[in-house]
Amino acid sequence: MGTNYDAVVFDNDGVLTTPTDRDVLLAAIASAFDDVGVADPPREHVETLLGPTLSELRRIAAGHEVDPATLWTARERAAVEAQLEEILTGRKRRYDDVEAVDSIDVPTAIVSNNQHRTIANILEHCELDGFEVWYGREPTLEGIERKKPAPYYLERAIDDLGATDPLYVGDSPVDVVASEAAGVDVAFVRRDHRLAADPPTEPQHDIDSLTALPELL
Ligand SMILES: [Mg+2]
Known part of the structure; x- marks a missing residue:
């Protein structure tokens, strides 16, 4: 663990955009x-x-x-x-601190439990770009079994990026479980809606804003 991560994979809801009501x-x-x-x-x-x-x-x-x-x-x-x-x-919107992602110079990806189509809509309408790979869940029964805490889509994204030491960034206990299952470090984003969240295992990093990311790399 530690510095020199060679890719960063982001959860979407509660990390890049506000959660859906x-x-x-x-x-x-x-x-x-x-x-x-x-x-x-x-x-x-x-x-x-x-x-x-x-x-x-x-x-x-x-x-x-x-x-x-x-x-x-x-x-x-x-x-x-x-x-x-x-x-x-605009009720579901990009967080202001997503600007910090622009200064990350390793490859980036999105892995979300939201529908793949919803992530496509977010990329199209929320001024999010520069992600090399993105996965939401398929709208099928298989999609239910593949979503986090299963590491299925996370491992696929890491494979696609060819990364060997990526950092996953999430705001939910299932993100911590999925990262552990995939054997990668996780940065737990503790925004206002997660102040009381208690991940099942200790994340490698606990941050309150994406502005803290560049120095972790
Ligand atoms: Mg989330």
Whole structure:
């Protein structure tokens, strides 16, 4: 660990852009249930679909006699549309300190649990560029299993960059778990919404702003 990292991989939500309002996602999920013919889903089912395991998704879909892949595709499509609206209205926006990323001279990437399409929309509309590689999750049942804390997309990005000692930058306990599973250092970004966060293992770096990054490299 330590200095001379040869790449930097960023989480998106809570690191590069503000997180999406939870109520926006809940409304999107409710509309997805409606799209597949479930007009009045229990609140608990809507909340579980914020971040279900595959077995939770299968159980909920079976209870409504819906194909799990059909329900999940509708959920992801609704989340993409709702978040695009948040991006276009500026409610979901780039953090000011992302400017600091411009002075990083090693290759950079994004690995997010958000939909790949949402990351594409963010790159298009939030003045984020210069990332060589970016992965969001696929809108499929496989995407559920591949998202963090699984290191799947993180390892793919590191492979793509050809990096041997990258730094991962995240704001969530799952980011710390994924980085440990991938065997790479992590910088935990402790913004206002994460002041009380308690990662399961000690991150190598604990920073409150991306402006602290250049000196870690
Ligand atoms: Mg995050």
